[in-house]
Structure formats: structure tokens, C-alpha cells
Amino acid sequence: MEQSQSGTNGIGxxxxxxxxxxxxxxxxxxxxxxxxxxxxxxxxxxxAPSETVLKSLAERVGCTVDYLRTGRDDTRVKELELKIVFGDMALRNGANGEALQSYSEALANAPLLDEAMVRRAKLGQALAFEKLGRLEAAIQLFNALYDDPETTPGSAEWAQLAVALCRAYRDAGDQVMSVEVGERAMKQLDRLGLDVTDDHIQLGATLIGCYYNRGDLTQAQLLSNRLTQVAEENGSRVARGAVYWNAALVANSRGQAKESLALAERALALMAESDNVRHIGLLKVNCAAYLLEIDSCDLDHVAVLLTEAQETMLEVGTAAEQASVETYRARLALRQADPDAALERASRALGLLRNESRWESASARVVLAQAQFERGEATAGAETLHAVERQLGQIPVNRNTALVWRQAGDVWQLNGHPNEALAMYQHALSGVGLVPLKGATRVTAPLI
Structure with a gap:
């Protein structure tokens, strides 16, 4: 009696x-x-071949008996699973290119893997894209996983994807979508009535940062107040650290330099026992940045923080994060009255960013311009500030760009160019939603 391929399990x-x-x-x-x-x-x-025949045929075509019998090669599957494990390790260690390659090689053979391993590889691939600055590709993958019916709302995986989407949209300059995703996820959690977990606290902490970038400081402060209490009652040290980290950002944006420093230092103390060295490094940068905004700060302590952060970022940080350290070291050099060192550091930051049109590059150029002015290179300083203006004009408006406009205006003002400073200040105001008065005309009237 003849047998079909299905009857022989597809061996033929x-x-x-x-x-x-x-x-x-x-x-x-x-x-x-x-x-x-x-x-x-x-x-x-x-x-249907016997076991002996199956073994002979497998040898001739160069595969395992298991593959001929089931279509699954356990040896190959283990190799692919190890690629995913290696990708996870590479991602944690900052080897983002190697991680992406490992995940992609595994996904090229996705039919051999079970669904859980495929999802793990897709998430890793998306995170690698994000860390490499390929945000459109990352957002596409995050969205596909987030909207997948297999992703259960309220689960740890769902919360991780919501956080990743908020973060990716924020970094891509789409502040509206970053806040929308975060708010929708928080409301969904409230409707589900689930117990608060670290994942939920992390989602809220990320949303605070999104509110900050959008310039909505009131919402950021309200959520920060709510999360601080929840985190203290239910959160781990890392979750509490994430909340204080973002609360420091909000306090700093309100001009509360000493309060923001205290919050950042508390976040650093809470996270110091974790194994996320990258987050610890970034918090040290934040602490150094807040210290530099205080007139009588300990500059030696700032130097120690930035040196330690740089050592970490060189191992696990992105190019933008490494550039951020160089920019703050340039700012420190200016405080130490060393414009030569400031110019060198700012130039390194620009090299790391490859002169891309992003607010971090514009920020480094502002420091470079001040260093040039202090070296007596007024023409070069002015040209650098005009480059800042052109660059910021190509970047989506958010609170970070507004801050750089303000800083550029300060450099113009400090170096005797009030008209140019005024133009920069107007851009800064527009960047936080304060638009010029429409329909107004200049009226010359006598003062009474």
C-alpha cells in the first residue's frame, strides 16, 4: 500500500x-x-525506510537521522540557540554589532527554533538596532512584538516592550508617539488592576523622561511624585533608582540644581549594587553634569566621576554616550580655565558623533565655540555658533534642542554679541512651546 509524504512524516x-x-x-x-x-x-x-536505511541515507546526504525523521536537527538547533545566548552577552557588554550579527544569523534559520527563542532573538535584534542608532528598524521590530497576540498585556515582556517603544520614539524625536505609547500602557495597567512590579515602575520612570523631552514638566512632576511613593513601597533598589534618576531630570529642568544632584546621587547609590554598569556610568555623567551647574562645586570630584564614567562608556556605551562624556569633560575644562583641553575634548565628541545632525553634536559645538572664543579665536567661535544654528534647524524641536539654543545664546552674550544672542533665545523659547506674538508690529511711542 502506498504512503503519502505526510504518512512518512515528510522524510522523502x-x-x-x-x-x-x-x-x-x-x-x-x-x-x-x-x-x-x-x-x-x-x-x-x-x-517508509527502516532505521538502518535511514542512517545510511543520512550519511550520504550529510545530515542527522533526526533531521531526516523530523526535520529538526538538534545539533543545529543548539548552535542557533547558542548564537542567541552569545547575542545577549554581547548586548550586555556593549558589543552591539556582534550582537546584531548573532541574532540575525539565528533568525535566518527561524523555522528550526521554537517560538520562544525566535521572540527572544527578535527582541535582541531590535535592542541591538536601537543601540546602534538604527531607530526606524528598532521601532518596527518593537511594534511587531508589542502588537503580537502572543504578547500578554501586563506581562514582564509586554512592559519591557512598552518601555523600549517609549524610549525609541523619544530618541527618534517623535515626542508625541513616545508619550502616547507610555500613557496608553500605564492606563492599561491601571485597568488590569495588577500588583505593581519593577517592570511597571520602569515604564512609569521612562514616561517621566518622555514628558520631560516634550516639555510637559507638570505631568512629569505629577507622575514623579506618584511613582516615588509607589517605588518606595513596592520597588527594588534598581526600580527606585530609575524613578529617582528621572525625578532628578525633572528637578534640574526646573532650575533646582542641588535637588537634582541629591536625587541623582540617591539613584546612583541605589543602582550601585546592580550589574548594569552602563546605567551606573550614565548616572555618574548626570551627577557630574548637575555638579557643574553649581557655582562652588568640587571640580576634582567632577573629574573623578567623568573619568570613571568614561572608562565604563568605552566598554559598554554607545558612540553618543561616549561623546556625552567628552562634552562634559570639555565643560569641566572651561570651568578649570583650560580652553585648549576644552577644545580638544569637544572635537573628540564631534568625531565620535561623526558630525551627524543631532542635538548632542550641537551641544558639543557650543562648548567648542566657547573654547575658541577663550583662545582668542573670535572668528572661529562665531563660525562654530553659526554651524550650531544650521544644525539645530535640521533637528526636530524638543526640550533638548531648546536647551542647546539657550546655551548658544549664552555664548554669544558672554562674548559681546547681544543681537545674535537674542535670536538664539527666541529659538529656545519656541522650542519649549512659547511662540512669537502673531500680528504684532513695532510701534515707536514716547515714554511717559
């Missing part, structure tokens, strides 16, 4: 595909115990 089809792939004919598979006609019957699904 896999045998034929492998034979043809290796450029063999049926005669090449025949032996004293296996005739050409028998090979033909197996390939058409009309005969």
Missing part, C-alpha cells in the same frame, strides 16, 4: 531536497542494500 521530501542541494542523483544514494528504485519510492513517500 527532506531526502530529495538535501540530495538536490548537494548535487547528487538517486544513484549516488544507492548501495548493495538500497536500490535506486527504493530511493525513488522513499522520496515520493511510498515507502
Amino acid at each position: 521530501q527532506r531526502l530529495r531536497e538535501l540530495r538536490q542541494k548537494r548535487g547528487l542523483n538517486q544513484q549516488d544514494l544507492a548501495s548493495a542494500d538500497i536500490s535506486v528504485s527504493y530511493v525513488s519510492l522513499i522520496e515520493t513517500g511510498k515507502r
Whole structure:
């Protein structure tokens, strides 16, 4: 009685595909115990081979018996799973390019993997894209996983994806979508009435940062107040650290330099025991930045913080994060009355950013301009500030760009150019939503 391919579990089809792939004919598979006609019957699904025959055929086409029998090669599967594990390790260690390659190689053989490993590789691939600055690709993958029916709202994976989407949209300059995703996720959690977990606290902490970038400091402060209490009652040290980290950002944006420093130092103390060295490094940068805004700060302590942060970022940080350290070291050099060192550091930051049109590059240029002015290179300083203006004009408006406009205005003002400073200040105001008065005309009237 003839058997179908399904009746023989697809052995014949896999045998034929492998034979043809290796450029063999049926005669090449025949032996004293296996005739050409028998090979033909197996390939058409009309005969189920014995274990002995199966072993002989597997050797000839270069695969395992398990693969011929089931279509699953356990040895190959283990190799692919190890690639995903290696990708996870590479991602944690800042080797983002290597991580992306490992995940992509695994996903190229996705049919051999179970669904859980495929999802793990897709998430890793998205995170690698994000860290490499390929935000559009990252957002596309995050969205696909987030909207997948297999992703359960309220689960740890769902919360991680919501956080990643908020972060990616924020970094891509789409402040509206970053806040929308975060608010929708927080409301969904409230409707589900689930117990508060670290993942939920992390989502709220990320949303605080999104509110900050959008310039909505009131919402950021309200959420910060709510999360601080929840985190203290239910959160781990890391979760509490994330809340204080973003609360420091909000306090700093309100001009509360000493309060923001205290919050950042508390966040650093809470996270110091974690294994996320990158976050610890970034917090040290934040502490150094807040210290530099205080007139009588300990500059030696700032130098120690930035040196330690730089050592970390060189190992696990992105190019933008490494550039941020260089920019703050340039600011420190200006406070130390060393414009030569400031110019060198700011130039390094620009080199790391490859002169891309992003607010971090514009920020480094502002420091570079001040260093040039202090070195007596007024023409070069003015040209650098005009470059800042051109660059900021190409970047989506948010609170970070507004801050750089303000800083550029301060450099113009400090160096005796009030008209240019005024133009920069107007851009800064527009950047936080304060638009010029429409329809107004200049009126010259006597003062009474």
C-alpha cells in the first residue's frame, strides 16, 4: 500500500531536497542494500525506510537521522540557540554589532527554533538596532512584538516592550508617539488592576523622561511624585533608582540644581549594587553634569566621576554616550580655565558623533565655540555658533534642542554679541512651546 509524504512524516521530501542541494542523483544514494528504485519510492513517500536505511541515507546526504525523521536537527538547533545566548552577552557588554550579527544569523534559520527563542532573538535584534542608532528598524521590530497576540498585556515582556517603544520614539524625536505609547500602557495597567512590579515602575520612570523631552514638566512632576511613593513601597533598589534618576531630570529642568544632584546621587547609590554598569556610568555623567551647574562645586570630584564614567562608556556605551562624556569633560575644562583641553575634548565628541545632525553634536559645538572664543579665536567661535544654528534647524524641536539654543545664546552674550544672542533665545523659547506674538508690529511711542 502506498504512503503519502505526510504518512512518512515528510522524510522523502527532506531526502530529495538535501540530495538536490548537494548535487547528487538517486544513484549516488544507492548501495548493495538500497536500490535506486527504493530511493525513488522513499522520496515520493511510498515507502517508509527502516532505521538502518535511514542512517545510511543520512550519511550520504550529510545530515542527522533526526533531521531526516523530523526535520529538526538538534545539533543545529543548539548552535542557533547558542548564537542567541552569545547575542545577549554581547548586548550586555556593549558589543552591539556582534550582537546584531548573532541574532540575525539565528533568525535566518527561524523555522528550526521554537517560538520562544525566535521572540527572544527578535527582541535582541531590535535592542541591538536601537543601540546602534538604527531607530526606524528598532521601532518596527518593537511594534511587531508589542502588537503580537502572543504578547500578554501586563506581562514582564509586554512592559519591557512598552518601555523600549517609549524610549525609541523619544530618541527618534517623535515626542508625541513616545508619550502616547507610555500613557496608553500605564492606563492599561491601571485597568488590569495588577500588583505593581519593577517592570511597571520602569515604564512609569521612562514616561517621566518622555514628558520631560516634550516639555510637559507638570505631568512629569505629577507622575514623579506618584511613582516615588509607589517605588518606595513596592520597588527594588534598581526600580527606585530609575524613578529617582528621572525625578532628578525633572528637578534640574526646573532650575533646582542641588535637588537634582541629591536625587541623582540617591539613584546612583541605589543602582550601585546592580550589574548594569552602563546605567551606573550614565548616572555618574548626570551627577557630574548637575555638579557643574553649581557655582562652588568640587571640580576634582567632577573629574573623578567623568573619568570613571568614561572608562565604563568605552566598554559598554554607545558612540553618543561616549561623546556625552567628552562634552562634559570639555565643560569641566572651561570651568578649570583650560580652553585648549576644552577644545580638544569637544572635537573628540564631534568625531565620535561623526558630525551627524543631532542635538548632542550641537551641544558639543557650543562648548567648542566657547573654547575658541577663550583662545582668542573670535572668528572661529562665531563660525562654530553659526554651524550650531544650521544644525539645530535640521533637528526636530524638543526640550533638548531648546536647551542647546539657550546655551548658544549664552555664548554669544558672554562674548559681546547681544543681537545674535537674542535670536538664539527666541529659538529656545519656541522650542519649549512659547511662540512669537502673531500680528504684532513695532510701534515707536514716547515714554511717559
